[in-house]
Amino acid sequence: MISVPGEPSGPLSAAWRGCVGTGRLDLALRRDYQDSLALLQRDIGFRYLRGHGLLSDGVGIHRPYEWQGARRTHHAFTYLDQVLDACLGLGIRPFLELGFMPGGLASGEKTVFWWKGNVTPPADEKEWTDLVRATLTHLMDRYGADEVRTWPVEVWNEPDLPDFWPGADEPAYHRLYEATAYAVKEVDAGLQVGGPALSPGADGWMGRFAEFAERRDVPVDFVSRHAYSSGPAQHVPFGAHQTLAPASDLLDQFAEPRRTLEGTRLEGRPVHITEFNSSYRPDNQVHDTAFHAAYLAPVVTAGGDHADSYSYWTFSDVFEESGIPTALFHGGFGLLTHRQLRKPTYHLYAFMARMGEQQLARGDDHLVTRHADGRVTVLAWAPVDPTGETPGPDRHTLRLSLPVGTAPGGTAFVRRSSVDEERGNAYTAWRHMGSPRSPRPGQLDILHDASEPARAHHRLPIEDGRTDLGLTLARHEITLVELTPVHDETPPWWDERRLLGRESP
Known part of the structure; x- marks a missing residue:
């Protein structure tokens, strides 16, 4: 016993609901996506939503054109406004990830995912920083400075992996971060900018990022990394199987930034785990199971000891990194399937939402x-x-x-x-x-x-x-x-033994 x-030992940490992941942002234009997000917010109520593709061609912000013999750039916010209006209307704010590269600004043709997000550096750094400034200025004008200052701004995604940044070129990422961070602060000094959004295998990057930030006196308001606990993928058609480390390995990964940054200029900065899950594959059947909910329960309940937020990747199987889903249950990352079926891990979060303060x-x-x-x-x-x-x-x-x-x-x-x-x-x-x-x-x-x-x-x-x-x-x-x-209000004459008219014994 x-x-x-x-x-109480203290308040229950709210870090578990701080953020949740999503497929690329333009998926939010779809009805099934918005229906799924509405259900999620009704039952759980996450605070922030993070996904790729804010600056990719699917959202369509960066629009180069020729006029009077010169190349010019138009910034269009038609889809971005619809996406953010839908999210804010459902009570969830954006955790802005600046990426990937618009095709008209890319220095190369390297892409990632089925939807071909361009992951090359900008061909023109000034045009990139103009894009960043224009986007954030628009958001400040539309939603107000006080509101947008609460939206974290993360620079890129997993630059330590060649799939997301050519050659995993660390100095090139530092240059991108520095130019981008200053552009963010030029819009408003109160905007919160951070990174480097590292993958679990990025040994050494976090410490060197802190050294770079100190050496160059670069703004860093928060640090971010990702956490997964699965081994190499064993591929089958439209799926993958993987070994898993104990769930405590995820908590160790959550704790890594604070350990690494101790004694550096970035010590004490908020730590956001902007992606976490068991498997990093969007086609691993483990995501759909009761095992998965029980496996992650000690992580969801204790992660706030180590990070200011930890973002489950992702809230819905409306998600197309490996292509359009081939079946209702296909091992997708989502807490929900693409027809709003609640998976066991969804219920883990819904149960957490019913816990006390x-x-x-x-x-x-x-x-x-x-x-x-x-x-x-x-x-x-x-x-x-x-x-x-x-x-x-x-x-x-x-x-x-x-x-x-x-x-x-x-x-x-x-x-x-x-x-x-x-x-x-x-x-x-x-x-x-x-x-x-x-x-x-x-x-x-x-x-x-x-x-x-x-x-x-x-x-x-x-x-x-x-x-x-x-x-x-x-x-x-x-x-x-x-x-x-129980405050018992049963009347004194109530006797269930007499439901069929019998006398009481």
């Missing part, structure tokens, strides 16, 4: 919080075996003694919501259906029903302000338990 303290306790398999109105909430999860050598235990037992009020006696109303291999798991139902690539409307209805968490209700006795909660979790289960002291 674990005795949970009656007094004050943290009472946290352990290897549980988090306990209290709401301002006195309700106590418990998030618990079953342990997993990330090696895949075993399926994990069939059952996991947790016993907690919880503070649930000040009255000497009485009862607590207990509401439990659960997701595991069978319950709250549309992926399992889809597999039972025969894995239909394009489910018919009736099948979709069944899958939406299957994605609902299992729910149960009962009462527990309260003695001396505490109640004992025993939980038995199935394999890969995550469960949310909400406990509220």
